[in-house]
Amino acid sequence: MEIKTSDSYQKEVLEKYKRNRGGELSTYLLNPTPRLIKQACILLLDKRTSTDDINILNCFFQFRDEESRLKEVKSFDNDRFKPIVNFLKGRTNSTSDENIELISWLIDFKPRPLRQYLKPDNPIFEGDDSKPEIIHELGRLDKKNVDNLERKKEEERKKLGDAKRKKEKKKRRRMLIISISISFGALLLTVLALKYPMNFDGKLPECMTWADSLYVRVSCEKGPFSQFGTTVDSLDQMKLNKMKKVKVDAAYKFFSNTDEPLIWYYKKSNGEIEYFTAPGLHPTNGETLRKITPYIIQTYVPKHMNKKSSFVQ
Template identity: 30%
Template sequence: MYNYTIEDYKKAVKAKYEIERQKVNFAYLENPAQGKLRDLCWEKFVEGVSQDDLNVFNDFFGFPFDATKKNFFREQRDKFRPIVSFFKGKTDPANIEAIDLAAILVDFQNRPFNKYRTKGKSEEMVLGDLKEVMPDNFIRDTEVPKNLKESPSYDIKLYNDIPKKKRTPSKLQYIGAAVIVCLIGLIIYLALPEKQCMQWSNDHYEMVDCDLKIEGLGMANKIEILDKSLVNLQKVNVCDTTTCFDKNGQAVIWYAKTANGIDFFNGHGRHPETNGTLRPVTRYILNKYVKK
């Protein structure tokens, strides 16, 4: 079985960062800074995370997450210094908790490290099953499935060390091997998540067929892979009676300036037509653009 190391984990998280820095959170990740990562961290934990993530938070900061203590959390800016250095490729954090928190910030799914280091088990079991049921020289002389060969679990020695026998495999053995390969392919196919897509339509996102032919030009017509953080985003009309702040004074309406003025939305993210970052509304913005 392949031993997934902390170095493997760091490389995987860093690779995910390189992907995420171009996506919805690019404003925080494109040029990472301590304050930006602190704000991104707060948003992710306020939205809701797993118990594993809450444990990482407690281990990293030395206190449990509390959504009512935002001002106290803002004082933890310096804690993000090693993660900034990690994302920029300058140094590696000395403790695993920092890497685990970095994995949360870039939404690396196979986290924390204790979970990541065992993820190759299923592939190793598949190789073991093949060795048990297939003819002695079949695995060595047959091309290894690409998805297994590219896996860190693949060990060429496993195939080369199987002893050759001079006897010719029977037809029944070939049939059995073919059935096993087909079953493995079916299991892998069923395990893959179904691809889902969305498209901006006037003032909201709609679920669409990923193969739908795009009609028209511009971001408004772009077919996008489903983003759960954006799928419920809606453009709203703001007036004098619109509730724009919660009881704690936090903005519940977000905005982005456009060539034609300003657009308001019911959540944060990016403008679906201009790709600009949505910002929390302020009383200054309301006075300037709404209360004329």
């Protein structure tokens, strides 16, 4: 009688496979591929569940969680089944212990695993020992059904992935809009703070605008331009009280008792002279006003007014 060894175990498992061509799993094992072997494992996962069989599966798949065995088999790397395919197709003469044990589980070789096979009192069962319930199951859930199930699962995963990506894209768009709004609001507040400084009570001060010949008070909400077509500026009490455009003649008082100028002028491109009662910038074009001089008075100031009253009362 031949002594049982691990080599004879591999030999007898392979002989049974060749003799029965996978038995009830011939649909998957007659011409095995890594994908078909995985599908056969999925089909039998809950059918052959003895303690020895569970140990065989744990040894091969290295399950992390007993409750997620099916999920882990489905996600198992197909390349791990290639050595099994090579062994069954005769491309290699031997294979690893975990591989031969998985084959023995797939074709229902008995006795299995190797430690049971090596016991001298265990007979070796030959022939077709298919279980009727497996045959019935194969009739109901054949290769096509398994493929359909895999395809359906893949479609569900794709839908979930698409939904997740859409949700993330919508979230990013919303955050971008919020960020832009906050930045714009901060910029607007900065501009308003620079243009219209707050009073100590936190209220916006009154504003003013140039109205042809003098500054007048207006609401800051009228900005940036007033009904006069001039810019709305923060209120400057000195300009409001002192800056006026006036008409002058030779009798006008141009200097104070200490010879300080009382009139400043701006010469337009057409040679016309405008006269103002305060220094600074021209109210509409921003040009610097020049202080009056005797030369300007003698050269440009008329001897008398054409009208009885001045332009500004």
